[in-house]
Amino acid sequence: DVKVTQSSRYLVKRTGEKVFLECVQDMDHENMFWYRQDPGLGLRLIYFSYDVKMKEKGDIPEGYSVSREKKERFSLILESASTNQTSMYLCASSSTGGFYHEQYFGPGTRLTVT
C-alpha cells in the first residue's frame, strides 16, 4: 500500500512564525502536491513538484514556498504565518506511470495560526 505521511496532525503557531510542514511518501512517486482544504472551497492546489528540485505554482501559491531535495520528501513552508493561513493542509503523491493521475493522500495537518 502507498503510504503518505505528514509530520504533524495538529499544529498551533503564532503570527509571523516560519512554519514547516513535512510530507514523506514511500512509493517512489515522481509527483507530489500540497493542497489546502477549507469548508465550502474544497481542495485548492498550492504547489506541486514533478521531480526532485522542481516545483510549480498551483492556484494559490501566495505566502507559501516549497522544497523538494529528495524524491520522497516534499516540504511546505510558510515564511511568515498569518491567521488567514489557518487551514487543513493535505499532501499527495502520484506516479507518472500507468494511472498516473491517481493521487494518494496523507492524513492532513490542521494548522492554527493565532
Added chain:
Amino acid sequence: AQSVTQPDIHITVSEGASLELRCNYSYGATPYLFWYVQSPGQGLQLLLKYFSGDTLVQGIKGFEAEFKRSQSSFNLRKPSVHWSDAAEYFCAVGDSWGKLQFGAGTQVVVTP
C-alpha cells in the same frame, strides 16, 4: 482551464436508501475523472476513477459512477447507504499533467 461543480453542499439520506451525488465538469479534452471520500479526521481515499472505455465505473464500498459526455457529468451512486458512508465526497477532474481540480465537496449525513 478545468473546473468542477458539485451542486449539493449537503445531503441527508436514510440508512438503506439510495444515494446520488452530482458532479459537473468543464474541460476541453477527454477528462480524467475521480471521486474521493473523506471520512471525519481522515485524508482522502479514492472511490473510483474514469479515464476511458465503459462509461459506468465500479468503485470500492459499493459505489459506482456514470460518465455522460453530453451532460458533462460524472454522478456518483450507491443503491443502499450504510451509516459508515457518512463523509464528505469530492469530485475531481485531472489534466494531462496530472494535476487535479476538485469540487467544493458534498457532505453526506446518514440518518437511522
